Amino acid sequence: MSELFAPVDVATRTASDGGLVIASGQRLAPHPSSVLDSFFQGCDAHPDRVLAAERRDGSWATCTWGHAGVRVKRLAQGLLDHHVAGHPVMILSHNSIAHLLVTLAAYAIGSPVVPVSVAYSLLSKEHRELRAIAQIVEPAAVFAENATYAAAVEALGAVNLTVSADSTGTDLTPLARLEAEPTHAIAERIGQIDANSIAKIMFTSGSTGRPKGVVNHHGMLAANQQQMRQVWPFLADEPPILADWLPWSHTFGGNHNVNMVLVNGGSLWIDDGKPTPQMIERTVRNVADVRPSIHFNVPGATPRWCRFSSVTPTSPAASCRGCGWRSSPLPVCRSNCGTVSRRWLPCTGPRCG
Structure with a gap:
């Protein structure tokens, strides 16, 4: 069994102003430039392992790595066909398998994801924060988990593409209908992603005013891991x-x-x-x-x-x-x-x- 913690390796020095500078003695080891690279490697290495699971009607519904890899590429092709590539995808959803798949599909075509706090969709009647975020990022597509988010989607107005994992009772495009057979263009798009590509834009809580967008690059997320x-x-x-x-x-x-x-x-x-x-x-x-x-x-x-x-x-x-x-x-x-x-x-x- 591996060690829980790395050996302590700390270097210190005194700065010219008397301050103490503390640094790790470890250098960051080589690693993939994107968590998406790691994801697809995992899909090939252990396709039958559970990647994600969620409660549905009291039981666990699971999605394996292999199944996720297939669906991510099919969803990416659908987004590409709707001219979403390179443009933000806003996500109105609680944590879910569909939320994860849409996130990875957006990564695959170079589209930043914008995961919005559920509170802005479900607890706000006027949706001011939600509309303010949309004005900043100008999403080319919106993913809404289900009909619970219908009022939030309506508050956003016209969007190029709006899809849902469960479109029952709404006029949203079902995710299954968005999926398409992947072409060579998907592999090309994935190959273009590097450490400087934008993975997502996360918004602050707005406790000091309107929510502010924070850009997360693929390289930053990969290095952190x-x-x-x-x-x-x-x-x-x-x-x-x-x-x-x-x-x-x-x-x-x-x-x-x-x-x-x-x-x-x-x-x-x-x-x-x-x-x-x-x-x-x-x-x-x-x-x-x-x-x-x-x-x-x-x-x-x-x-x-x-x-x-x-x-x-x-x-x-x-x-x-x-x-x-x-x-x-x-x-x-x-x-x-x-x-x-x-x-x-x-x-x-x-x-x-």
Whole structure:
């Protein structure tokens, strides 16, 4: 079993102004220029492995790496046929298999994806933030998960192409109808993507005014994953299994976690719960089902996990190599999830060796 952490290799020096400069002694190793490259390599290497899964009518619906690779290229061809290539694709959706496939298909034709916070679509009646984002990015296509997002789509006005995973009760184009047999043009488009190509535009929360777009390049996302592979060596040898709810409109869920799975050949089980009093039990059930090898969450989840401390299989530590929280140091949690006192900690469950 690989080491959890890389050996400590830190260099320090005193700057001319008296400040202390701290740097890693490790150099970034060679790596693919895009997470899309890693994705297609994974499709060839382990086509039957689960890439993503989601709850449908109480059961898990899965999508394998091989199936995802086929659908991504077919969706990419459909987008190309509708003249979307190189132009932004706005995504109005919660975390879902379709959301992931559309994201990868857009990458394949050089189109930046714009994953918009679900709150801007479903909690806002006037959709001011949503319309402001659309005015900035001018999307050539919009993906709306289902009819729940119909009002948000209507608020955007006329768009070149609007598609949906479930078009029941709407006049949106079904994803299945968008798919087309891939031509050599798709391979050419994929070959043109490099580290400087724009992968996505993520928008801030708008807490200091209107949401602001943040450009994410393919090279930046790929380098970030390589950094993690070097700091956490076990990732390269143990394909990560995640049960995760963190929204893909945010960099923690959408970049850190999703790309960790894509780059390391893992499996992402989409948690339809949340660390809220009303939905934490759903998350506990999903984690117990999946038994993830890594668990990520927010600080607010910690005390709520403790409510289930007597149910050993449901604690994140029951199967984890590690648990991570997006936070500064946390209070001690004396439950089956281990002592939580750092941002990342080794877990002590039976699969930890």
